[in-house]
Amino acid sequence: MQATPDNLKAGEPPRNYELRPKSLADGSLGGDLLEISMGPQHPSTHGVFRMDLVLDGERVVKLKPVFGYLHRNHEKIGENTTYLGSMPYTDRLDYFCSLTNNWAYALAVETLAGLQPPERAEYIRVITAELTRLQNHISLVGFLLQDMGAMGTPLMYAFREREKILDLFESLTGARMMCNYMRFGGCRCDLPPGWLERAKQVVNEFPRFLDEFEALLNENEILMSRTQGVGCLSSRLAVNASITGPMLRASGVNYDIRKVDEYGIYDRFSFRVPLGEHGDVYDRYMVRILEMRESLKILQPALQDIPEGPIVDPKAKLRGFRPKSGEAYGRIEAPKGELGFYLISDGSPNPYRYRVRPPSFINLTILEDMCLGHHVADVVVILGSVDIVMGEVDR
Amino acid sequence: MSSPLLGGGIIKGLAETARNFVGSYVKEDRLVTVQYPEERLPRQEAARSFPFLVYDGDDWQKGLRCVACLICEKECPPQCIYIVKDTVRKPDYAGKLQFQPKVFDIDTSVCMSCQICVEVCPFDAIKMDVEYELSTGDRFGGLLQRKEQLAKSNEYYRKIHPAEAAEVDARLGAEKAKADAKAKAAAAAKPA
Numbered sequence: 001m002q003a004t005p006d007n008l009k010a011g012e013p014p015r016n017y018e019l020r021p022k023s024l025a026d027g028s029l030g031g032d033l034l035e036i037s038m039g040p041q042h043p044s045t046h047g048v049f050r051m052d053l054v055l056d057g058e059r060v061v062k063l064k065p066v067f068g069y070l071h072r073n074h075e076k077i078g079e080n081t082t083y084l085g086s087m088p089y090t091d092r093l094d095y096f097c098s099l100t101n102n103w104a105y106a107l108a109v110e111t112l113a114g115l116q117p118p119e120r121a122e123y124i125r126v127i128t129a130e131l132t133r134l135q136n137h138i139s140l141v142g143f144l145l146q147d148m149g150a151m152g153t154p155l156m157y158a159f160r161e162r163e164k165i166l167d168l169f170e171s172l173t174g175a176r177m178m179c180n181y182m183r184f185g186g187c188r189c190d191l192p193p194g195w196l197e198r199a200k201q202v203v204n205e206f207p208r209f210l211d212e213f214e215a216l217l218n219e220n221e222i223l224m225s226r227t228q229g230v231g232c233l234s235s236r237l238a239v240n241a242s243i244t245g246p247m248l249r250a251s252g253v254n255y256d257i258r259k260v261d262e263y264g265i266y267d268r269f270s271f272r273v274p275l276g277e278h279g280d281v282y283d284r285y286m287v288r289i290l291e292m293r294e295s296l297k298i299l300q301p302a303l304q305d306i307p308e309g310p311i312v313d314p315k316a317k318l319r320g321f322r323p324k325s326g327e328a329y330g331r332i333e334a335p336k337g338e339l340g341f342y343l344i345s346d347g348s349p350n351p352y353r354y355r356v357r358p359p360s361f362i363n364l365t366i367l368e369d370m371c372l373g374h375h376v377a378d379v380v381v382i383l384g385s386v387d388i389v390m391g392e393v394d395r
Numbered sequence: 396m397s398s399p400l401l402g403g404g405i406i407k408g409l410a411e412t413a414r415n416f417v418g419s420y421v422k423e424d425r426l427v428t429v430q431y432p433e434e435r436l437p438r439q440e441a442a443r444s445f446p447f448l449v450y451d452g453d454d455w456q457k458g459l460r461c462v463a464c465l466i467c468e469k470e471c472p473p474q475c476i477y478i479v480k481d482t483v484r485k486p487d488y489a490g491k492l493q494f495q496p497k498v499f500d501i502d503t504s505v506c507m508s509c510q511i512c513v514e515v516c517p518f519d520a521i522k523m524d525v526e527y528e529l530s531t532g533d534r535f536g537g538l539l540q541r542k543e544q545l546a547k548s549n550e551y552y553r554k555i556h557p558a559e560a561a562e563v564d565a566r567l568g569a570e571k572a573k574a575d576a577k578a579k580a581a582a583a584a585k586p587a
Contacts, residue, residue, distance in 0.1 A: 084470070085470065085471075086472070088472055088509035088511065091509075157415065160427050167439075170439050170442060171439045173441065174510065174523070175442075178508065215411050216411040217408060219404030219407060220404045220408050224404070
């Protein structure tokens with residue numbers, strides 16, 4: 001039903017837009033505005049996510065993201081289970097990147113308990129995190145193209161490569177996606193025999209695939225006309241809205257936590273931080289492609305230099321783990337942005353407070369600012385370029 | 396970077412698609428689909444699905460390694476394990492008197508295959524299975540695994556995780572040898 005001032009009930013919250021648009025005299029169409037609900041069962045919304053759109057013809061006048069359909073009380077569960085018990089739940093935040101979620105949580109607990117992972121564990125963490133970044137970015141680009149109507153081809157090519165990385169994860173951790181691999185002060189198990197050789201092979205073959213993928217897409221006129229100048233995000237707004245990750249860098253802000261914090265052993269690798277110029281969807285796409293190339297630059301020396309040795313800090317305890325009271329914040333550069341875990345300990349086996357700073361939730365907050373004035377079809381593309389995973393947005 | 400000819404980028408992309416399509420007939424790395432269930436991928440050593448209980452010897456009731464210490468029940472994040480301790484003690488693999496579980500249930504509809512029960516078990520009694528075709532028409536009873544369904548032999552464990560099982564066997568063997576030597580020493584010391 002069309003919303004008109006006549007059928008609005010008394011007591012409804014005030015709206016900051018006029019339901020009757022301006023008259024034909026100032027250039028707009030004389031019709032009514034249309035409120036539509038896009039999602040939650042919409043193939044472009046990447047999960048159960050809904051947008052309340054107010055449209056003037058095809059143009060977006062207002063957009064309100066509605067989420068929470070996948071809320072499962074992650075933070076409260078974290079406060080009512082042991083520190084170790086939260087580790088498998090972190091896999092389920094951003095279910096594409098369980099290993100980076102594990103790392104961020106392990107980093108927070110290690111800061112709290114004063115544990116130091118041994119050298120080999122740090123290398124394994126860097127390797128798995130960069131492999132995670134590769135498979136996250138490649139599937140994101142595939143999904144983005146799927147949203148634009150490139151049905152199948154780029155997504156299937158991306159998934160073909162992703163599967164090779166997931167096979168590596170399975171042989172290392174036992175699960176393709178729900179890895180549950182990192183432990184406080186190290187990793188759960190050592191690399192199986194032959195894993196490094198297989199990983200090297202995947203990493204060495206990946207540039208050839210990226211060349212193909214870029215030839216397939218980069219200069220495609222349809223992709224360019226659908227993405228260039230669409231969903232521009234100014235660097236000022238991006239910083240003010242605390243956007244992080246590839247979205248921020250596509251707007252031209254040089255901020256990568258791997259460079260800023262140099263957590264783990266990232267200070268030993270030389271890699272560049274790709275930056276965008278316009279902050280549109282095409283820049284976000286390109287920044288991710290270039291980031292994959294930089295990840296390969298980290299992976300190659302890491303796979304070469306990984307030392308032998310223990311994989312867990314000998315001080316780490318699996319059962320009866322009680323860090324002393326205090327607070328800690330651990331953050332890493334997850335593929336989607338800054339992923340942080342904030343923990344307060346009161347000396348008991350459970351954290352007193354357990355808080356997640358999810359990148360895709362915060363990156364989603366400026367969706368309206370990017371979409372205003374664009375067509376509905378562009379909203380789909382802009383949302384695709386934000387790279388959201390509802391498991392993390394709703395928690 | 397865009398090509399001078401309008402549509403040139405699309406043609407370049409289509410050439411890439413054609414290369415993949417033709418390549419899938421001649422090159423194996425371009426045709427990666429596995430025709431499950433006729434074809435299956437080889438099983439990974441570390442693969443895991445749901446936990447099971449290991450027993451030594453032939454009799455599953457006698458040889459069960461589990462001593463019902465309730466650690467896994469307490470540590471399980473989604474709390475899918477339910478254990479009732481037996482009141483009588485039975486000798487374990489090293490001849491030491493230990494409790495046995497009277498009831499040991501795992502609700503596989505709740506279990507999230509995280510392997511924490513395996514990590515915290517001090518007796519190497521619970522391990523991860525690799526069976527994955529477990530669909531059932533009965534969503535309550537069919538997914539609740541009882542002690543008799545969970546108990547699987549050590550030979551089975553050796554078959555599914557050979558490297559891991561060899562390590563566990565070596566460790567348990569060393570412990571048993573140590574316990575035997577201690578018992579022998581105690582027996583030798585007694586009559587004197």
